[in-house]
Amino acid sequence: MSLQQGIIIAWRCQGPCLSSEERIWLPSYLKRTKRMDWKLEGSAEQTESQELQEHELALDSPGEDGVSESFRLLQIDVGCEHWEQEALPTGSAAWCSKNVRRKQRHWEKIVAAKKSKRKQEKERRKAKRVENSGIYPQHSKRFLRSLIKERLLEAKHSGPRLCIDLSMTNHMSKKELSRLAGQIRRLYGSNKKAERPFWICLTGFTTDSPLYEECLRMNDGFSSYLLDITEEDCFSLFPLETLVYLTPDSEHALANVDVDKVYILGGLVDESIQKKVTLQKAQEHSVKTARLPIQEYMVKCQSGKNYHSEILTINQVFDILSTYFETQNWPEALKKGVCSRKGYVLQNSVE
Template sequence: MLETAGENEPIATAVVTSAREVPTMSKSARKRLLKQQLLEARKTERKAAEKERRRKDLERRRREWDDKLTGASEEERARLLESRKEMRRERMEKRTDDRGKRAERLRRSAEVGQKVVIDLEFSGLMSSGEIQSLAHQILYCYAANRKCESPAHLWLTGCKGEIGTQLQRISGYDKWIIEKEEKSYIEQFQDQKEKLLYLTADAENTLEELDDNKIYIIGGLVDRNRWKGITMKKANEQGIQSARLPIGDYVKLASSQVLTVNQVVEILLKFLETRDWKNAFFDVIPLRKRGAVDTECGDTVNVAKIERECNEASEAEITEDRGEEDEFDDVFLVTKKQRSELTTDDTDLTETADDTNVADDNKT
């Protein structure tokens, strides 16, 4: 499929076509495009609805706080304000302490952590939009790693050019506790070449365990389907080892076995924590990407189909419930887990920072 880009932007494609050739989109491609558009539309609607819910919740808590102060005596008012200040001080102290512990863990990972390299030498094969997407994936990698009790020793190699520029635009990037190298990994680890192992879905060997002495490399490439086999070819040309994650042994993906960069990093981090591949895959890979799984008795269960049926049944139940009781609102569309995650501290009238706000790791 022909990749389009912005004006004056180079286009990376596996097949070069003339300007007059107009590629015909197949029926399956049209269906995929429509599905993607619908998913994006639903995602946008959900985000807007959640933002509005949070705004209303914040306003409600402010009103409740103001009402409490208005109806209180001077003595009670002073007590409430002092209590509020004390709680905020405690929260700030805890956040500062947690921030310091995270920073110390990340610094220690440089000595004892599993080395994981993200290879950023594919910028010339991607559009500006794809490079921007890759930068966001790297942000997610760092956010996931900094939350780990035993983080990996993350490296960015080939970190220059447009991908370097995109990363610099991320707030706080200059304070990240992560190795940033303009050199390629083959140059950076030239005296440890025997330890290098490229993780690629095209490898013949399957990764069974993580070796503390190995340096695992992940290709920083968006839309690998357009460049199938490129990371395997690179590993072969450089004479370094390669292996694929044992995804097929535990999960049957609905499409290809290509995962995003941050998903691969998160899987490795989860495996380092649990030493259980199945647990790592099921914890990280979204349900919508799982086509089927093998049960212990050997049966194959189509997870995606079950998910669709459950969603349809849930929506039907919600519609019926709303017809009987008008007081029920959109809270039915949010799972119990999501509601728990989205609940904010009632003692604070400001929204908490997002987990991906990683601008202050170096502050102690």
């Protein structure tokens, strides 16, 4: 209540008791107090409007992290609303139908199963990397690349050599060339993972041949492979007494892998199965031949197809040589390279 309202109430209550001078003086006084009340109300309204404007500016102005105060208050309101929803008693969800609750439980089971499956798959891939890499997986990729490069370059000077004779690819079809390019890729990948790698040389390999184009098309980074590529024939590139041509038609079983020898694999994918092609080529140049000791450590297994073959791809032969060079164990090496589809199993497994 303002001062003027109080005086008016007092005047009305005590009007008859006032003197004539007070009756004359009071109206003028009321006019002055009324003007004072207007000024006070105007200043109060101005002060209140200024405070509101300052408060709005404070809300709209961004803070230290670039978020306005009004947005913070909005987040607080949303958080409070979410908290109130979570704080509701369990009985408040009773309005949902049984069908809705059943679907919700079914969906939660599906999500939990997917999370569990992803976790198991991640652990399986991690275990597989540790098992197949042969190196410590905690190192960086740059360190691993440098380590692989160092091992391969060391094998070039002190390790065993493996030549892939590619001089017989002139009469191969495009499909056979594609299969051979894939075998070269797998062979090189296995050699990179080996703790004691071979130094690989592709002989009789011209850069304008269809096989070279197929290798570039199928094998990423083929031009940067750490191996030797030459157009020369393997028989003119190395001394003949150091060469051993590996062919399944040889009469002599390979007994050991010697670092002083150069082992030759015939780069031939022949779907027509022409026999003794590599053996005849080795005999023409008076080069020693050898076969993998499959007959000495493995036996034929009975199957519905009754199929038995000692002809392996070049990457399978290399896996056997590489495993034996590291383990000095022929049964373990043959088990890795000779699959059951070839019709051979280890003698111990039959017993």
